[in-house]
Amino acid sequence: xAKPASKPKRAAAKQPAAPxxxxxxxxxxLQREVEQLLFRQAEALDEKRWQEFIELFTADGMxxxxxxxxxxxxxxxxxxxxxxxxxxxxxxKRVTHPHxxxxxxxxxxxxxxxxxxxxxxxxxxxxxxxxxxxxxxxLRRDELRHFAGSYRHHLKRTKDGFRIKLQRVDMMNAxxxxxxxxxxxx
Amino acid sequence: xxxxxxPNLKALVEPDRVHRxxxxxxxxxxxxxxxxxxxxxxYAGHESQVKKxxxxxxxxxxxxxxxxxxxxxxxxxxxxxRCPHRGTQIFGARYGNAGDTLTCSYHSWRYHYDGTIESxxxxxxxxxxxxxxxxxNMQRAxxxxxxxxxxxxxxxxxxxxxxxxxxxxxxAFDDICDRSPEGEVEVVMNCYRVVQRSNWKFFMENQxxxxxxxxxxxxxxxxxxxxxxxxxxxxxxKPLHYHMLSAFVIPFEKWDSLETFGYPYGxxxxxxxxxxxxxxxxxxxxxxxxxxxxxxxxxxxxxSRNIHHTLVYPCLSVQSPLQQLRAxxxxxxxxxxxxxxHFRLKxxxxxxxxxxxxxxxxxxxxxxxxxADDLENWQKGQWGLASRGGDWVSFHRDYGRxxxxxxxxxxxxxxxxxxxxxxxxxxxxxxxxxx
Numbered sequence: 199x200a201k202p203a204s205k206p207k208r209a210a211a212k213q214p215a216a217p218x219x220x221x222x223x224x225x226x227x228l229q230r231e232v233e234q235l236l237f238r239q240a241e242a243l244d245e246k247r248w249q250e251f252i253e254l255f256t257a258d259g260m261x262x263x264x265x266x267x268x269x270x271x272x273x274x275x276x277x278x279x280x281x282x283x284x285x286x287x288x289x290x291k292r293v294t295h296p297h298x299x300x301x302x303x304x305x306x307x308x309x310x311x312x313x314x315x316x317x318x319x320x321x322x323x324x325x326x327x328x329x330x331x332x333x334x335x336x337l338r339r340d341e342l343r344h345f346a347g348s349y350r351h352h353l354k355r356t357k358d359g360f361r362i363k364l365q366r367v368d369m370m371n372a373x374x375x376x377x378x379x380x381x382x383x384x
Numbered sequence: 385x386x387x388x389x390x391p392n393l394k395a396l397v398e399p400d401r402v403h404r405x406x407x408x409x410x411x412x413x414x415x416x417x418x419x420x421x422x423x424x425x426x427y428a429g430h431e432s433q434v435k436k437x438x439x440x441x442x443x444x445x446x447x448x449x450x451x452x453x454x455x456x457x458x459x460x461x462x463x464x465x466r467c468p469h470r471g472t473q474i475f476g477a478r479y480g481n482a483g484d485t486l487t488c489s490y491h492s493w494r495y496h497y498d499g500t501i502e503s504x505x506x507x508x509x510x511x512x513x514x515x516x517x518x519x520x521n522m523q524r525a526x527x528x529x530x531x532x533x534x535x536x537x538x539x540x541x542x543x544x545x546x547x548x549x550x551x552x553x554x555x556a557f558d559d560i561c562d563r564s565p566e567g568e569v570e571v572v573m574n575c576y577r578v579v580q581r582s583n584w585k586f587f588m589e590n591q592x593x594x595x596x597x598x599x600x601x602x603x604x605x606x607x608x609x610x611x612x613x614x615x616x617x618x619x620x621x622k623p624l625h626y627h628m629l630s631a632f633v634i635p636f637e638k639w640d641s642l643e644t645f646g647y648p649y650g651x652x653x654x655x656x657x658x659x660x661x662x663x664x665x666x667x668x669x670x671x672x673x674x675x676x677x678x679x680x681x682x683x684x685x686x687x688s689r690n691i692h693h694t695l696v697y698p699c700l701s702v703q704s705p706l707q708q709l710r711a712x713x714x715x716x717x718x719x720x721x722x723x724x725x726h727f728r729l730k731x732x733x734x735x736x737x738x739x740x741x742x743x744x745x746x747x748x749x750x751x752x753x754x755x756a757d758d759l760e761n762w763q764k765g766q767w768g769l770a771s772r773g774g775d776w777v778s779f780h781r782d783y784g785r786x787x788x789x790x791x792x793x794x795x796x797x798x799x800x801x802x803x804x805x806x807x808x809x810x811x812x813x814x815x816x817x818x819x
Contacts, residue, residue: 263751265574274738276574276726278749284611285746288629291607292753298603300760375577375721376750378759 232328232353233314235360240309240332243383248290251383252283256354256361259283261383263367279367279383286383293381300381303339307382310334311349324355325363334384343377345384346370397812399805400783401776404769406811407583413717420698420814421446424649425529425536425546427700427711428452428462430571430727432533433479438497441479443723444713445539450525451475452535453482455497462525462537463499474522486522499524532557533568552792553651556694559704562686564729565677569707572741576724576749582762583769584698584714585807587722590758591693591701592654592803594639595781597632600757605633608753624662625742629753642692642798646806648791650697655798656690656705666735673731695803697810706740708748718766724748779804 235254242251255261262272263279272280281289293301313331320326327350334345350366367384393412396403405412426445429452433441440453442465449465451474465473467488474486474495485502486495494502499522504510525537529546534557536546547554561567580587590596598605608629616622642655661667674683694702701710707727712720726744728737747754769777782800786793793809795802 265576265749274734274741276572276576276741276749277745278576278751280745284615287614288604288607288611288626289753291610292603295603295606298757299600300756302760375579377579378581378763379578379756380751381756 228319228326229314229316231360232316232326232351235353235362236311236314236328236330236349236351239362240311244307244309246306248286248294248382252286252290254362255283255286255365256356256363257283259362260364261286261362261367262364263369263384264372266372267368278369278372278380281383289382305336305338305381307334307336307384326353326355326360327351328353332384338378347372347384393815394812397808400780400801401778402808404775404777406808407585407766407769407777408717410717413583413714415815416698417446417714419817420811421714422448422539423814423817424540424543424698425527425538425549427696427709428528428535428537430533430569430725431460431530431535432570433573434460436481438482438484439480440475440482442475442477445525445537446714448539449473450537452528452537453486453497459498460528460530460535461498462528462535464523464525466522467493468501468518468520468522469493469504493520495522532561549649550696551647551649551651552645553647553653553694553696555653555689555691556696556700556702556704559686559689559691559694560702560707560727560729562678563674563705563707564731565673566730568730569727570730572726572728572744574726576744578722578724578750578755578759579715580712580720580722580759580762581718582720582759582766583717584712584720585811586762586765587701587710587712587720588695588698588807589804590762591695592644592652593801594642594644594654594798595636596758596761598634598636598639600761601632601754603757604753605630609633624739625746628743629746632754636799640797640799643690644795644798644800644803646786646793646802646809648810650695650807650810652695652697652803652806653691654693654803656692661687666733666739670733670736673733677731695807697807703743706743708740708744710748718770779808 239251239254242254259282260272261279261281262277264272265276265278269275292298310333311330315329316326317329318327330349332347332349336343336345347367347369351362352364353360354363369384396406422445428443429441434452434454437454437456440451442449442451444450450462451465452460452462455461465475467474467490469488469491472488472490474488476489482497486497492505496502501520504520525539526541527538529536531546531550531554560569608626612622612626612630615626644655645653671683671687674686678686691704694704696702699712707729709725711723713723714720726741746752779801782795782797782802783805785797786795786800786802793802793806
């Protein structure tokens with residue numbers, strides 16, 4: 199019994215550790231740092247820490263959800279969301295207003311963010327482009343709604359760590375009719 | 385049968401109140417589809433949605449699945465989406481280009497863009513059968529007309545022409561198009577679709593309900609006003625799109641000073657309140673372009689039409705100053721699909737387009753900062769009316785003070801419930817026609 203068990207160990211020892219996502223130059227540390235930011239952002243949404251969510255964006259940061267995958271910019275285009283920090287603040291103040299009637303029923307979300315791939319690191323600026331996938335379940339009143347799709351984050355390195363310059367959110371159901379609407383960022 | 389169970393529909397609609405069954409009863413709903421939606425002019429789409437021959441866009445009138453398609457020679461046809469062979473729908477995609485011919489995916493019967501049969505495979509198999517007397521052409525909507533590029537179809541063989549039927553409500557389309565120096569608009573190729581879990585009439589009534597904005601949209605109005613103030617302090621300027629949101633919370637008195645109109649067939653108009661004619665350089669440049677195209681006098685006439693909403697009953701809400709249109713398709717007594725479109729004024733500087741785009745995105749997208757609370761109200765309204773907690777819906781406000789001029793109802797009180805009364809006047813006429 200002992201012999202076969204030792205075989206794989208020896209084989210593993212011969213091979214060097216697989217490089218983490220080498221093509222983009224991202225090492226384990228960068229991968230981890232980026233993931234931590236995405237997880238923190240998802241938690242801010244799920245825990246309704248709206249101000250913290252907004253502060254994850256750079257001063258000129260944008261949250262963008264195009265109405266279809268073929269869109270390449272939010273500028274001058276139809277957009278389900280195209281919000282800078284000022285508009286995000288309107289949304290935050292709206293959902294936290296005591297007379298936000300649509301917020302009266304029980305409401306909350308649960309995000310899972312995964313498949314995080316560091317796509318590109320700009321050697322001069324240190325900007326990082328990341329793609330990932332999400333699955334979000336929303337409870338509203340007594341009903342669950344499921345949303346899934348992909349994120350693309352353009353991150354800037356700041357003295358406080360990464361901040362989001364642009365987040366693009368592509369919904370699987372971007373072109374399908376929405377049952378009710380989206381009240382907060384996805 | 386409906387007439388046995390509810391012997392008199394007229395008893396459900398009084399001049400100033402309406403029975404809850406009008407919103408909840410499945411048989412009344414079916415009768416609405418048959419007597420209203422499948423009888424009058426229903427919005428199909430805009431001509432620019434189908435530019436090239438073979439371009440099509442599917443839509444629904446009542447229970448009937450249809451498609452509008454551009455034919456050779458430019459004519460737009462509206463066809464039932466059904467193969468005359470075995471019933472299979474011909475158009476599988478929601479929109480697109482049909483290719484050389486319309487081809488059924490089941491047995492390859494082929495049709496021209498106008499629905500006439502082009503070919504049937506294995507033609508020999510029909511020799512000696514009565515096939516020759518079988519109508520092999522796709523059925524067309526009996527009537528298709530367009531007004532200034534907006535296409536409507538009617539499933540009724542006869543009735544008033546589109547322009548006759550629109551009557552004064554055609555100003556909605558004039559007001560959109562005349563804001564372009566070329567007198568035309570082009571659709572922005574995106575349709576936001578949102579399902580309302582409420583009867584279609586909730587939507588139609590809400591659009592001209594001037595009491596609800598400062599109540600329903602208080603949270604958004606206040607939030608936008610706060611941020612608008614911060615931006616002004618920071619930059620010295622107030623972006624117009626914040627005003628589009630903060631204007632929802634103007635006081636009741638201001639809403640009440642608007643005029644409303646009720647026309648034959650249930651069409652209704654609410655006067656404007658947003659003051660969307662600022663004096664910034666972009667607007668002044670735009671006004672110069674319009675004056676060059678139409679002359680000063682016409683330009684002023686076109687830009688001073690004071691309309692917030694025009695309702696083309698039973699399926700359209702048009703916000704002409706912002707070039708947006710919402711079409712509703714009733715799905716069930718408590719489910720309604722809304723299709724939300726935006727139009728670009730031809731020949732107009734980009735900043736003017738972007739101004740109305742803000743409204744399309746902030747107010748009308750599926751992440752709307754505004755309609756979230758409307759849909760919530762209508763959903764709760766639907767549940768309330770399904771209960772036995774009361775039979776009647778009240779439309780009493782300012783009843784008896786409407787000015788009746790021939791078939792036109794007018795109110796100088798913007799908060800009057802006259803538009804709802806005018807809609808139900810038409811509703812009852814449609815529902816009891818021929819009974």
